[in-house]
Amino acid sequence: MDIRFSTDEKRISWEELARLYELAPLGKRRQPEKLELAFRNSLLKVFVHDGKKLIGAGRALSDGVWRAAIYDVAVLPDYQGKGIGSEIIRRLVEHADVEIITLYAAPGKGPFYERFGFRKMKTAMAIMPNPEERKALGFIE
Numbered sequence: 001m002d003i004r005f006s007t008d009e010k011r012i013s014w015e016e017l018a019r020l021y022e023l024a025p026l027g028k029r030r031q032p033e034k035l036e037l038a039f040r041n042s043l044l045k046v047f048v049h050d051g052k053k054l055i056g057a058g059r060a061l062s063d064g065v066w067r068a069a070i071y072d073v074a075v076l077p078d079y080q081g082k083g084i085g086s087e088i089i090r091r092l093v094e095h096a097d098v099e100i101i102t103l104y105a106a107p108g109k110g111p112f113y114e115r116f117g118f119r120k121m122k123t124a125m126a127i128m129p130n131p132e133e134r135k136a137l138g139f140i141e
Helices: 014-023 032-040 084-096 110-114 131-136
Strands: 003-006 044-050 053-062 067-075 100-103
Touching (some): 014 032, 014 067, 032 053, 053 084
Parallel strands (some): 067 100
Antiparallel strands (some): 003 044, 044 053
């Protein structure tokens, strides 16, 4: 394995990243151009390659002072359990350098993020499409 971490989005195939999210599984991202826009608009980003193959990614929004929010952390299944996701989180948290970092996680992934100090919030709320579907998937109450 030739694992490399990068913040350089110039080498990213957005179609390959969309496939990564589907395989991780983090859901279908049918419009790679929107995925590209989301990453380009994020202050912090991490991409992970094994050779030329994109195997992981994550991003964070931040005001650079008080708050940041981490989104879209994913690693291909064959590479999970090897510390790659942990390193993505570590890099995003370290470079956020803010007072409070929030995280949007897939259901059941809480214990993974708790290892880094994240705790469930009692006051977070969201507006999202298809709330009944999201409820059935365990994202909202």
